[in-house]
Amino acid sequence: xxxMRGMLLALLMVGSAxxxxxxVTLDNGLRVIVQEDHRAPVMVSQVWYRAGSMDEFxxxxxxxxxxxxxxxxxxxxxxxxxxxxxxxxxxxxxNAFTNRDHTAYFQQMQKDRLELAMQLESDRMANLVIRDxxxxxxxxxxxxxxxxxxxxxxxxxxxxxxxxTAYQESPYRRPVIGWMDDLQHMTAxxxxxxxxxxxxxxxxxxxxxxxxxxxxxxxxxxRYFGVIPARALPVRKPQDEPVQIGEKRVVxxxxxxxxxxxxxWHAPILKxxxxxxxxxxxQILAGVLSGNDSARLQKSLVKIQQIAVSxxxxxxxxxxxxxxxMIDATPAPGKTTDKLEKAIRGQIEQIQRDGISEAxxxxxxxxxxxxxxxxxxxxxxxxxxxxxYVTAGLPPEALAHRVEKLRAVSAGEVQAAAKQWLQDDQxxxxxxxxxxxxxxxxxxxxxxVRHD
Amino acid sequence: xxxxxxxxxxxxxxxxxxxxxxxxxxxxxxxxxVIFVESHELPILDVSVDFPAGSxxxxxxxxxxxxxxxxxLDQGAGGLSDTAIAHRLADVGAVxxxxxxxxxxxxxxxxxxxxxxxxxxxxxxxxxxxxxxFPQAVVKREKQRLIAGIREAEADPGxxxxxxFYRALYGTHxxxxxxxxxxxxxxxxxxxxxxxxxxxxYSAPNAVISLMGDISRAEAEAIAARLAGGLSSAAAAPALxxxxxxxxxxxxxxxxxTQSHVLVGAVGVARNDPDFFPLFVxxxxxxxxxxxxxxxxxxxxxRGYAYSAYSYFMxxxxxxxxxxGLQTKLAQTDDALKVARTTLRQFIADGPSEAELKxxxxxxxxxxPLRIDSNKKILEYLSLIGFYKLPLDYLDTWVDKxxxxxxxxxxQAFARHIDPDKLVTVIVGGERAR
Numbered sequence: 001x002x003x004m005r006g007m008l009l010a011l012l013m014v015g016s017a018x019x020x021x022x023x024v025t026l027d028n029g030l031r032v033i034v035q036e037d038h039r040a041p042v043m044v045s046q047v048w049y050r051a052g053s054m055d056e057f058x059x060x061x062x063x064x065x066x067x068x069x070x071x072x073x074x075x076x077x078x079x080x081x082x083x084x085x086x087x088x089x090x091x092x093x094x095n096a097f098t099n100r101d102h103t104a105y106f107q108q109m110q111k112d113r114l115e116l117a118m119q120l121e122s123d124r125m126a127n128l129v130i131r132d133x134x135x136x137x138x139x140x141x142x143x144x145x146x147x148x149x150x151x152x153x154x155x156x157x158x159x160x161x162x163x164x165t166a167y168q169e170s171p172y173r174r175p176v177i178g179w180m181d182d183l184q185h186m187t188a189x190x191x192x193x194x195x196x197x198x199x200x201x202x203x204x205x206x207x208x209x210x211x212x213x214x215x216x217x218x219x220x221x222x223r224y225f226g227v228i229p230a231r232a233l234p235v236r237k238p239q240d241e242p243v244q245i246g247e248k249r250v251v252x253x254x255x256x257x258x259x260x261x262x263x264x265w266h267a268p269i270l271k272x273x274x275x276x277x278x279x280x281x282x283q284i285l286a287g288v289l290s291g292n293d294s295a296r297l298q299k300s301l302v303k304i305q306q307i308a309v310s311x312x313x314x315x316x317x318x319x320x321x322x323x324x325x326m327i328d329a330t331p332a333p334g335k336t337t338d339k340l341e342k343a344i345r346g347q348i349e350q351i352q353r354d355g356i357s358e359a360x361x362x363x364x365x366x367x368x369x370x371x372x373x374x375x376x377x378x379x380x381x382x383x384x385x386x387x388x389y390v391t392a393g394l395p396p397e398a399l400a401h402r403v404e405k406l407r408a409v410s411a412g413e414v415q416a417a418a419k420q421w422l423q424d425d426q427x428x429x430x431x432x433x434x435x436x437x438x439x440x441x442x443x444x445x446x447x448x449v450r451h452d
Numbered sequence: 453x454x455x456x457x458x459x460x461x462x463x464x465x466x467x468x469x470x471x472x473x474x475x476x477x478x479x480x481x482x483x484x485x486v487i488f489v490e491s492h493e494l495p496i497l498d499v500s501v502d503f504p505a506g507s508x509x510x511x512x513x514x515x516x517x518x519x520x521x522x523x524x525l526d527q528g529a530g531g532l533s534d535t536a537i538a539h540r541l542a543d544v545g546a547v548x549x550x551x552x553x554x555x556x557x558x559x560x561x562x563x564x565x566x567x568x569x570x571x572x573x574x575x576x577x578x579x580x581x582x583x584x585x586f587p588q589a590v591v592k593r594e595k596q597r598l599i600a601g602i603r604e605a606e607a608d609p610g611x612x613x614x615x616x617f618y619r620a621l622y623g624t625h626x627x628x629x630x631x632x633x634x635x636x637x638x639x640x641x642x643x644x645x646x647x648x649x650x651x652x653x654y655s656a657p658n659a660v661i662s663l664m665g666d667i668s669r670a671e672a673e674a675i676a677a678r679l680a681g682g683l684s685s686a687a688a689a690p691a692l693x694x695x696x697x698x699x700x701x702x703x704x705x706x707x708x709x710t711q712s713h714v715l716v717g718a719v720g721v722a723r724n725d726p727d728f729f730p731l732f733v734x735x736x737x738x739x740x741x742x743x744x745x746x747x748x749x750x751x752x753x754x755r756g757y758a759y760s761a762y763s764y765f766m767x768x769x770x771x772x773x774x775x776x777g778l779q780t781k782l783a784q785t786d787d788a789l790k791v792a793r794t795t796l797r798q799f800i801a802d803g804p805s806e807a808e809l810k811x812x813x814x815x816x817x818x819x820x821p822l823r824i825d826s827n828k829k830i831l832e833y834l835s836l837i838g839f840y841k842l843p844l845d846y847l848d849t850w851v852d853k854x855x856x857x858x859x860x861x862x863x864q865a866f867a868r869h870i871d872p873d874k875l876v877t878v879i880v881g882g883e884r885a886r
Contacts, residue, residue, distance in 0.1 A: 294535035
């Protein structure tokens with residue numbers, strides 16, 4: 001597939017009167033997507049690599065994210081730290097994020113500074129240098145990040161352990177940040193191998209949104225990224241998740257004050273955006289369950305029965321790997337997670353048995369339509385959505401027609417999706433069993449200096 | 453999929469409609485302040501209504517009353533139940549939100565600007581602001597939820613550190629206690645307490661109404677007058693007391709975490725302090741500029757001690773905190789703290805270099821357009837300008853004020869406000885207090 005497609009230009013007139021999206025693939029396989037938006041004299045530029053934690057192997061979990069850190073630590077011509085410094089000097093904001101499906105890098109700047117972003121971003125696509133000494137320091141940073149975001153956050157630990165249980169074969173069972181033991185044993189060569197394997201133009205998408213002209217962006221992308229040769233990508237194995245054949249449970253005992261419950265059912269993802277129906281129905285279902293402050297879960301569990309202090313439902317239809325429909329909840333004081341779980345199951349059974357009302361359906365759709373307009377206020381979010389869709393293998397049209405497809409969902413389809421996908425045998429349950437926090441003893445190091 | 457060359461079509465797209473940000477300002481007949489930017493590029497209206505009803509207004513012994521009152525506003529109003537309110541908003545796709553901190557209690561609304569949707573959404577906003585019912589059963593429920601939320605956060609070392617930091621910094625000042633309040637005090641609060649707090653603080657003379665988006669000036673006037681019209685006429689809130697500078701103080705709090713959360717700081721400045729810009733620009737160099745800052749370079753890049761190391765001034769109605777923070781594994785707590793303190797001390801003694809200051813100013817001024825590139829961000833500025841009584845040309849002069857800062861003014865400003873020998877330090881994590 002290298003360089004065979006030549007140049008394809010697709011112009012999509014987006015349904016909701018949004019500006020046009022231009023979608024081009026350069027000769028070296030780099031995909032370039034431009035969303036013009038002329039409200040403010042700014043732009044966001046994002047480079048998405050189709051390489052996330054799902055592409056890792058056991059023993060080197062977390063390497064996708066480690067490489068993201070190393071991407072700021074110097075190339076053949078740009079010394080360590082210079083990338084950030086130059087973007088900052090130009091008034092830019094920049095960072096990066098790694099997820100299961102992708103690693104992405106972004107700069108937000110005034111519109112006339114796109115060239116600097118492209119110059120630096122194209123340079124580190126091809127010329128990264130991973131120094132052993134800087135790698136060692138960065139590994140310390142990454143381990144601190146893991147401690148901060150996972151190890152010391154009880155609910156994050158529940159999520160991590162539940163995913164490791166719910167998935168058996170899919171690489172989604174591994175945490176994006178990586179297991180601590182793998183981080184402790186990671187080498188600079190692991191990061192170099194990762195970079196060599198995935199950081200090629202034919203595994204990347206450049207998304208630019210803002211006060212720019214598509215032609216200019218594409219010409220500039222050719223100038224900077226077009227010269228980087230394509231390289232063959234390794235074969236990606238499907239690693240399809242075997243069907244779950246019975247409920248799974250995991251209990252997490254960590255210091256905390258309040259229990260927590262997380263329920264996850266295997267669910268489909270959007271593959272054929274025109275023909276699939278269940279992913280759209282499941283999105284509506286999530287809205288019916290918890291899309292507003294008095295949606296079913298909040299109303300029944302928090303307001304009427306008062307057995308939860310908070311609860312939410314979530315489902316993401318767009319991903320490279322298998323999907324999950326999730327519900328989480330924190331029990332009210334004196335209530336158990338057992339009782340809470342029963343109440344949640346009761347809510348699901350009710351939908352499976354009786355379906356949902358037309359008023360609920362209309363309400364969720366009204367929210368979808370309005371949210372779509374509200375999202376146009378954020379340039380960054382627009383670019384994010386395009387990047388996510390494209391990296392997950394969906395065309396920009398899928399995004400353009402998203403609202404229309406959600407509006408077409410019927411109450412019957414929501415009920416059918418609940419019946420088909422929210423089954424006990426497909427369910428994994430994670431429970432936080434709080435262990436005593438150390439008594440907090442406070443005393444000033446120098447007695448008597450507290451002012452009052 | 454339309455795969456074709458449509459370059460000609462691109463030329464037909466509407467050209468950029470760049471208008472300078474024109475801020476309009478007036479008072480409603482009931483004395484509420486209004487601040488408005490008209491913008492028709494998106495069919496959206498954003499509203500925010502703010503009151504000096506943050507946690508600093510909690511009466512003595514009732515820490516949590518301000519937060520509880522704020523939470524309860526949309527949980528039953530004008531005879532509409534909590535569910536009716538949530539459903540009516542969702543039916544038109546509107547989003548009701550809240551702002552709550554030590555200074556402010558506020559409500560935000562985002563709605564489509566089409567007539568039916570906007571009308572229904574504003575109707576609910578008026579109910580919530582003007583006629584909260586505070587039903588007895590709901591008060592009981594929300595007290596329980598608020599307490600549970602506080603208990604849940606006790607498992608988070610960052611939150612534990614933050615609470616201890618404010619306590620150590622502010623002593624008996626109303627900024628000392630946490631925004632959410634104290635579980636014991638919350639348990640004792642009554643519906644009557646909430647009603648009294650509401651009537652006293654959520655009044656027209658206290659209100660700052662910010663409007664941004666797809667409405668005309670005439671309509672903005674009508675909306676603001678209607679929102680303010682049904683509010684109480686309780687007099688504008690008195691000024692908060694001035695915080696005393698904190699004395700040197702170091703606390704170690706035992707916590708079963710893998711990291712220590714380290715906070716170092718001092719009482720900083722108020723919103724209207726003339727030193728705000730020198731401190732803000734100078735702090736970019738110290739710890740506000742992310743990867744571009746000294747703290748990040750010393751603590752993270754050079755030594756790998758922490759994922760995040762930062763400093764900031766949080767200007768408030770009265771002097772808000774200056775805070776420096778990092779999180780590191782238990783064994784290297786003292787080393788990381790030492791590096792952070794040395795970095796701070798050096799910066800206070802020597803100030804930024806000319807090159808560092810230029811870099812800071814280039815970033816801040818060059819990045820200014822990013823601060824006002826969406827309706828939501830502009831609304832936040834309007835609310836800030838209105839609530840803190842900043843000059844109406846605040847955004848117009850922002851770049852000039854940043855540019856006017858030089859090395860000497862940074863050094864002088866830091867010297868005036870931060871005494872490196874009187875810092876408050878809080879360390880959460882580890883087996884036992886030392």
